Amino acid sequence: MxxxxxxxxxxxxxxxxxxxxxxxxxxxxxxxxxxxxxxxxxxxxxxxxxxxxxxxxxxxxxxxxxxxxxxxxxxxxxxxxLGFAYLSSMPMWDVAEPVMEQLVEEVKESVSAAVLEGADIVYVLRVSTRKIMRNSLGIGSRLPAYCTSMGRTLLAGLPDEEVLRLLRSAPLEARTRHTLTDPEAVLARVQQARRQGWCLVNQELEEGLLSMAAPVVNRAGRTIAAINISGQVNRTTPRQMQESMLAPLRETARQISSRLTGA
Amino acid sequence: MxxxxxxxxxxxxxxxxxxxxxxxxxxxxxxxxxxxxxxxxxxxxxxxxxxxxxxxxxxxxxxxxxxxxxxxxxxxxxxxxLGFAYLSSMPMWDVAEPVMEQLVEEVKESVSAAVLEGADIVYVLRVSTRKIMRNSLGIGSRLPAYCTSMGRTLLAGLPDEEVLRLLRSAPLEARTRHTLTDPEAVLARVQQARRQGWCLVNQELEEGLLSMAAPVVNRAGRTIAAINISGQVNRTTPRQMQESMLAPLRETARQISSRLTGA
CATH class of the missing domain: 1.10.10.10 (Winged helix-like DNA-binding domain superfamily/Winged helix DNA-binding domain)
Incomplete structure (x- = not known):
């Protein structure tokens, strides 16, 4: 819609x-x-x-x-x-949660799902590992799209001109020394995410935080959500993350997408 | 308040x-x-x-x-x-989640937290096990207080006349053949929960479902939430549940209560 x-x-x-x-x-x-x-x-x-x-x-x-x-x-x-009315009106979450739990079991890292709201991503589901150092983001919390893996994955579902409009709607803050703050540079990463069907963001949101995301696509071919795995640089490198977790992540996103009925 | x-x-x-x-x-x-x-x-x-x-x-x-x-x-x-404004305004959850995760690890059953809203309990936190048969209740979902362990635990924090008023505000439905539907009979269980500091409900909400709850109490001595462990009769009996899980449940509720700062 x-x-x-x-x-x-x-x-x-x-x-x-x-x-x-x-x-x-x-x-x-x-x-x-x-x-x-x-x-x-x-x-x-x-x-x-x-x-x-x-x-x-x-x-x-x-x-x-x-x-x-x-x-x-x-x-x-x-x-x-009020918020629950929204969550329960999205049929995908009943489908997504058990599949995401299997992924947590397999990769031993936290897995989240988010949707796009303006230039922000909003967390709608989170399955955490039992590790002590974990992502404390709960349902309903927001992060900017430009510097997050789910954000870039969700932006990849929009036309380029809309992506640029959103990226230019507010200044892009350098949250770490790695953060891309030029809208054109972020757009290039969004385009890459669109081409390859996933993206990895390396410490652009927070020092030490790695994250990899893939899109959930409905039957009409529209990206309606993103799923991500987050990790810590002191436990894994971007290359290791890609080698060991990309295939299960994409398979999870594919399974959720294929089970959506008219969402 | x-x-x-x-x-x-x-x-x-x-x-x-x-x-x-x-x-x-x-x-x-x-x-x-x-x-x-x-x-x-x-x-x-x-x-x-x-x-x-x-x-x-x-x-x-x-x-x-x-x-x-x-x-x-x-x-x-x-x-x-809107829902996030509420959840983030309750300082207890940051404290409660890691403690509840430890309890899940120990007892291998799902652990939830709820608060009282009129004659209903509302789930505010849930830590599930990775088992296939699991409780699919999410944050914000409601159940009646009279036939749930968290409900009776929360009612135990109110004066008897207020408990009876809430129990009489709507007919008590016989959800299973075990459900107590007489307000006076439910009040007796609520009083028992108050005396012993915990309660166990055996298949009154749903056939096959066992649940045991303990209160979270703030510094002023007021019951502000309940924590529960739910189990299945085909995996455990009420007696086994009490022997193996009651002490860890009460310890978890005590830890959360003691860490609350002015909530």
Whole structure:
């Protein structure tokens, strides 16, 4: 399904759209750093007036999505019904999880799945190894597409002009000394990923972190997700990773793709 | 944080609250059975008029939470930001996951964590074994509290009158021939769980399924979550489960509780 501009009779500036957007912004203002917030903190973080923030917090409390002791506000687990509606609406995950678990068993490294959201990747599934040094990224967390193996794999499913538009939508940060920060240079790697059907990213996101990804493709031939294996340079080299893990990774992505029914 | 009734100047019937509630209802109408819906389907599932459903879908589309090909609507991964806001706002999970992984390693059965939401438990973390027969419950999924070990453990953290109120809020369904369906009988098990600090539920949720849970308690002494181990009667008996797994389960819950910092 390709995104399409909404019809002209509803604009981002509409009062109705605005108030709904602000409600969702209030939800998103809660985080690990701000698990419980006062009214003033919510107002500051969202740019709302105190009166506006109060109205939205009380609305969320009335609906059971927020609880409060009168001073501090916190989200309730009812919030998960919203994200969970999305996850459960993607039939691929029931299919993907057991196949990904077999891959973890085989390669002894963590395996994840992500989808593209603008210029970011969003994690939708993760199967971790029992190793102590492990990737702590959970479901719903985001990373930029340009410097991650799943990101480049997902970008490879888009036309070049769309890839460049996304790469130019925000400055490409040099997260390590290896990170490619020129959109044209990243595009070349995306094109390589498209040609070969996989990609490996060597410490461009984080020093010491290696990652290799392959696409999950639906019956219409559209890339809908990516699967990756992540490793550590102190345990494996890019060459070793490619030799021992590329074939099982691609086979896993192929199996998930072939089992998708109309996704 | 104990839930408190919202202030009197905002009622569930308010226009603003209503419109926000309807927006969230539209999000929740998408599921594994209805991953892509037409305008008419959304209207039918939510009880909205076509015009009302259209206005909300276009709002969600404008905000990037819904995409459409013009006819079918689907949620986008941006929705996961909402659930992620909740999960990342609970500091316990970073602490809990490695401890739960050690428990899986030790007992070779799946381990989960859940919190109470009304009369339901909501899964917030799951560490599965690599066995083929495994519990397919993911994060955000719900089960009733009355017939689950985590549910009874969480209810044990509430006063008896509150437990009875929740147990009487909906009929207790006989999910198997073993399920207790009398609120007073369930309360007796909840009281037992409170006295002994753990509970075991034998095939009351599902034939063949055993489950044993212990509470996670914060510094204020409040039960904030439960941890469980689930097993299958064809691999273990309740007595074996108790002899071999109860001590490690309670130790895991104790470790998570002791590492909580102000949660």
């Amino acid at each position: 390709s995104p399409q501009a909404p019809t002209a009779d509803l604009k981002p500036g509409d009062a109705y759209v605005q108030s709904f957007a602000r409600g969702l912004e209030v939800i998103r203002s809660f985080s690990a750093r701000a698990p419980r917030q006062t009214l003033t903190e919510v107002a500051t973080r969202t740019g709302l007036t105190r009166a506006g923030a109060r109205r939205i917090l009380l609305t969320l409390q009335t609906l059971g999505y927020v609880e409060s002791d009168g001073k501090l506000f916190a989200l309730t687990p009812r919030i998960l019904d | 104990s839930p408190q009734a919202p202030t009197a100047d905002l009622k569930p019937g308010d226009a603003y609250v209503q419109s926000f509630a309807r927006g969230l209802e539209v999000i929740r109408s998408f599921s594994a059975r209805a991953p892509r819906q037409t305008l008419t389907e959304v209207a039918t599932r939510t009880g909205l008029t076509r015009a009302g459903a259209r206005r909300i879908l276009l709002t969600l589309q404008t905000l990037g939470y819904v995409e459409s090909d013009g006819k079918l609507f689907a949620l986008t991964p941006r929705i996961l930001d």
